[in-house]
Amino acid sequence: EYHKLHDLNKKKASVLIVGAGFIGVEWATEIEYFFPEVKLTIIDALPRCLGPLPDSAADYCSEYMSAVGIKEFYDCKYDAKSSEFWKKIELPDGADVEYVCIGVKASNYFMPQETLSDKGPGGGGWIHFNKFMQVTKKDGT
Numbered sequence: 001e002y003h004k005l006h007d008l009n010k011k012k013a014s015v016l017i018v019g020a021g022f023i024g025v026e027w028a029t030e031i032e033y034f035f036p037e038v039k040l041t042i043i044d045a046l047p048r049c050l051g052p053l054p055d056s057a058a059d060y061c062s063e064y065m066s067a068v069g070i071k072e073f074y075d076c077k078y079d080a081k082s083s084e085f086w087k088k089i090e091l092p093d094g095a096d097v098e099y100v101c102i103g104v105k106a107s108n109y110f111m112p113q114e115t116l117s118d119k120g121p122g123g124g125g126w127i128h129f130n131k132f133m134q135v136t137k138k139d140g141t
Contacts, residue, residue: 008097009035016095018078019102020044021051025061027101032068041071041089048074078102114138 008015017028020042028042042049042065049065049072050058065072071090078100079085086094108116108125114137117126128136 004097005031005035005038009037011096012037012039013096014039014041014091016089016091016098017042018044018098018100020046020049020072020074021101024099024101025049025065027099028065028070029068032065032070040069041073041091041095043073043076043078043089045077046074111135 015031015038017024017031017040020028021044024042024044028040031038032040044051048055048058049061062072073089076089077085080094080098083092086092108127111127115128115135117124117128117138120126128138128140130136130140
């Protein structure tokens, strides 16, 4: 991937990061830091980056991305086949490369069902735990 990004940097390519969660934001800022000539755009269907984090964290991240020239578009559904989508995110000719950083799936199949959430990102399946990082049942016991 390094060589691919190196070449994109040389040609000042445009890159779209789909998903402004933890992974998307990290990937966008890493690319910007190591390959500053790449023109970056990040989008998310949510109204801001870093959905589950506090507003202060999202504001900090958004401020940083703006300061380093990463274009941000929120409340924006990814639709690569739509010319309107590309116009909306100010890339009327599309991006040279797209990185899709969305989707989450809990890999907790080995845990007893009573310790897993019914709701949450990816449809649930997240481990319940207490402030001591001890696994608990749904009812907190």
